[in-house]
Amino acid sequence: MEFQTVIGLEVHVELNTKSKIFCGCSTEFGAEPNTEVCPVCLGLPGALPVLNKKVVDYAIKTGLALNCDIARYTMMDRKNYFYPDSPKNYQITQDRFPICREGNVEIELGNGEKKSIGIERIHMEDDAGKLIHNEKETFIDFNRAGVPLLEIVSKPHMNSAEEAILYVEKLRSILTCIGVSDCKMEEGSLRVDLNISVKQVESKELGVRAEIKNLNSFKFLEKAVNYERERQIKAIENNEVLFMETRRWDEKNNITLSMRNKEEAQDYRYFPEGDILEMIISEKEIEDIKSTIPELEHEKKDRFIKEYNLSNYDASVLSKDYKLAHFFEKTVKSCKDSKAAVNWIMGDISCYLNENKLELNETKLKAENLGELIKLIKDKVISSTIGKKILVNIIEEGKSPKDIVKEKGLIQNNDEKAILEMIRGILSKNQDKVKEYLEGKGNLYTWFVGQIMKESRGKANPSIVNKLLKSEIENNFK
Ligand SMILES: [Zn+2]
Known part of the structure; x- marks a missing residue:
C-alpha cells in the first residue's frame, strides 16, 4: 500500500x-x-x-x-x-x-x-x-x-x-x-x-x-x-x-x-x-x-532579479530576510555596484555572521560603510585582500573604511615605478630561484608574488605586480 x-x-x-x-x-x-x-x-x-x-x-x-x-x-x-x-x-x-x-x-x-x-x-x-x-x-x-x-x-x-x-x-x-x-x-x-x-x-x-x-x-x-x-x-x-x-x-x-x-x-x-x-x-x-503593507518576499525577489540582475539564488536569499534586503539596497545606493554588494553580503559578511551567530542588526555594520569599502576597492585605493582584512573592523567597530585605511596606512600602492623597484630588488636577491623558475618550477611564481606582497605589507596593487613581474622575468632573465 x-x-x-x-x-x-x-x-x-x-x-x-x-x-x-x-x-x-x-x-x-x-x-x-x-x-x-x-x-x-x-x-x-x-x-x-x-x-x-x-x-x-x-x-x-x-x-x-x-x-x-x-x-x-x-x-x-x-x-x-x-x-x-x-x-x-x-x-x-x-x-x-x-x-x-x-x-x-x-x-x-x-x-x-x-x-x-x-x-x-x-x-x-x-x-x-x-x-x-x-x-x-x-x-x-x-x-x-x-x-x-x-x-x-x-x-x-x-x-x-x-x-x-x-x-x-x-x-x-x-x-x-x-x-x-x-x-x-x-x-x-x-x-x-x-x-x-x-x-x-x-x-x-x-x-x-x-x-x-x-x-x-x-x-x-x-x-x-x-x-x-x-x-x-x-x-x-x-x-x-x-x-x-x-x-x-x-x-x-x-x-x-x-x-x-x-x-x-x-x-x-x-x-x-x-x-x-x-x-x-x-x-x-x-x-x-492595505496601504501600509510593504513589498512582500516574492514581489521583492522578482524585482531584485529584474532591477539588479541578481541570480535566482541570491535574490531568493536576500528577499527572505527583509533586513538583509534593505541593507543590500542601501549598499547599492551608496556604491552603485549591485554585483559587488551581493558578493560581499552573501560571502564574507554572511560568513562572519554565521561564525559569530549574529544577526546583521546586532553588529555595527552600516550599509554606507560597506558601500564605501566597495568604492575604495573599485577606485584601487585599497586591494580586495586589504578590504577583506579590514571588514572585521568595519563590522565590529562601525568605523568608516576610509578612516581605517588612513589610520593603518593601508592605501594601495599603484606606483608602478616603486613596485618595479621592489620587484627588481627581490629578483636580484633570489637569482637562484629565478633560475629554477625558468627551468620549469612554475609554482615559484606565487612565491615571488608573496615576497612582493610581504615587502609592501599587502599594499602593492596585485594586478600591477602581476604585469610587471612577468615582463621583468621575461625581459631580463631569459
Ligand atoms: Zn494586565
Missing part, C-alpha cells in the same frame, strides 16, 4: 503590540515573573477587558498579506476550559466570526515547483501564562497571560515535512516583513500545532488525524511529521483503530506521546464574549491598512 501524508498547521503568532490585548500591561519578553500583570490579565473578579485596537489592525494587515477575505462584522467568544495557566478559566478568542477567512500563501518546493497552501481562517485571542516546572515544584508566570495572539489555521494542503517547513518559513517571512510579529520560535512568539493523518494515495477520504501540540522549532516539526507518519502507517497496517487525539512531542526520546483524546468544539462551550462589543470593519479601515 502506498500512503500519503496529509498535514494542516495551526500557527500561533504573538503580535508585537506594546501592550496586551485586553489591558495596558506591557508585552515585553523576559521581564521578572509576574511583574507585567493587572486585575484584567489576572482574571480578578469584576475586572473588565478593553480590546486593543492595534490587535485588530494587525489581524487585518496579516489577513490582507495572506490574501484573505476580511470580515466586515466580527466578534469575540469565550472558550471555556480549566487550565492552571489560564487565570480567567476561559480564553477570549473567536469562534463563529473570525476576522479573516479563505486566504493562501504560495511556497516554492525544492524542485522549483510552486504550490498554493490554503488558509482556512485567522482569529484573534489572548495567550495563557506560562508554567515553569522543576523536579519538585511548578511555578507560574502570568506575564504572558493576555499577550495578543493570532491563530492562523491552514487547510490540510501539505504532504510532507518539507512543505510544512516551507509554509511556516513563508508565514514567518511575511509576518516579520509587515511588522506584526518578530516570529521568534525560540522565544515562543511563533508556535506550531501539527494536524497530521495518513491515507492511501488513491483514497479520497482523509485518515484519522492526530494533533501534535506546541512544536517550537523546525527540527521538531520535521521529526514529528516523520515519526507520526510512520506510527500511523504501522497502526493501519496492523489493523489497529486510530482515534482523534492530542499528542505532544517528547524531544528526549524523539517520539510523540498521547496527551488526551481530542476535544470537540462543544467541549469548550463557546459563547459570545459579553464584555467586548461586536465590531464593524469599514472599507476605509481596510484600505488604510
Whole structure:
C-alpha cells in the first residue's frame, strides 16, 4: 500500500503590540515573573477587558498579506476550559466570526515547483501564562497571560515535512516583513500545532488525524511529521483503530506521546464574549491598512532579479530576510555596484555572521560603510585582500573604511615605478630561484608574488605586480 501524508498547521503568532490585548500591561519578553500583570490579565473578579485596537489592525494587515477575505462584522467568544495557566478559566478568542477567512500563501518546493497552501481562517485571542516546572515544584508566570495572539489555521494542503517547513518559513517571512510579529520560535512568539493523518494515495477520504501540540522549532516539526507518519502507517497496517487525539512531542526520546483524546468544539462551550462589543470593519479601515503593507518576499525577489540582475539564488536569499534586503539596497545606493554588494553580503559578511551567530542588526555594520569599502576597492585605493582584512573592523567597530585605511596606512600602492623597484630588488636577491623558475618550477611564481606582497605589507596593487613581474622575468632573465 502506498500512503500519503496529509498535514494542516495551526500557527500561533504573538503580535508585537506594546501592550496586551485586553489591558495596558506591557508585552515585553523576559521581564521578572509576574511583574507585567493587572486585575484584567489576572482574571480578578469584576475586572473588565478593553480590546486593543492595534490587535485588530494587525489581524487585518496579516489577513490582507495572506490574501484573505476580511470580515466586515466580527466578534469575540469565550472558550471555556480549566487550565492552571489560564487565570480567567476561559480564553477570549473567536469562534463563529473570525476576522479573516479563505486566504493562501504560495511556497516554492525544492524542485522549483510552486504550490498554493490554503488558509482556512485567522482569529484573534489572548495567550495563557506560562508554567515553569522543576523536579519538585511548578511555578507560574502570568506575564504572558493576555499577550495578543493570532491563530492562523491552514487547510490540510501539505504532504510532507518539507512543505510544512516551507509554509511556516513563508508565514514567518511575511509576518516579520509587515511588522506584526518578530516570529521568534525560540522565544515562543511563533508556535506550531501539527494536524497530521495518513491515507492511501488513491483514497479520497482523509485518515484519522492526530494533533501534535506546541512544536517550537523546525527540527521538531520535521521529526514529528516523520515519526507520526510512520506510527500511523504501522497502526493501519496492523489493523489497529486510530482515534482523534492530542499528542505532544517528547524531544528526549524523539517520539510523540498521547496527551488526551481530542476535544470537540462543544467541549469548550463557546459563547459570545459579553464584555467586548461586536465590531464593524469599514472599507476605509481596510484600505488604510492595505496601504501600509510593504513589498512582500516574492514581489521583492522578482524585482531584485529584474532591477539588479541578481541570480535566482541570491535574490531568493536576500528577499527572505527583509533586513538583509534593505541593507543590500542601501549598499547599492551608496556604491552603485549591485554585483559587488551581493558578493560581499552573501560571502564574507554572511560568513562572519554565521561564525559569530549574529544577526546583521546586532553588529555595527552600516550599509554606507560597506558601500564605501566597495568604492575604495573599485577606485584601487585599497586591494580586495586589504578590504577583506579590514571588514572585521568595519563590522565590529562601525568605523568608516576610509578612516581605517588612513589610520593603518593601508592605501594601495599603484606606483608602478616603486613596485618595479621592489620587484627588481627581490629578483636580484633570489637569482637562484629565478633560475629554477625558468627551468620549469612554475609554482615559484606565487612565491615571488608573496615576497612582493610581504615587502609592501599587502599594499602593492596585485594586478600591477602581476604585469610587471612577468615582463621583468621575461625581459631580463631569459
Ligand atoms: Zn494586565
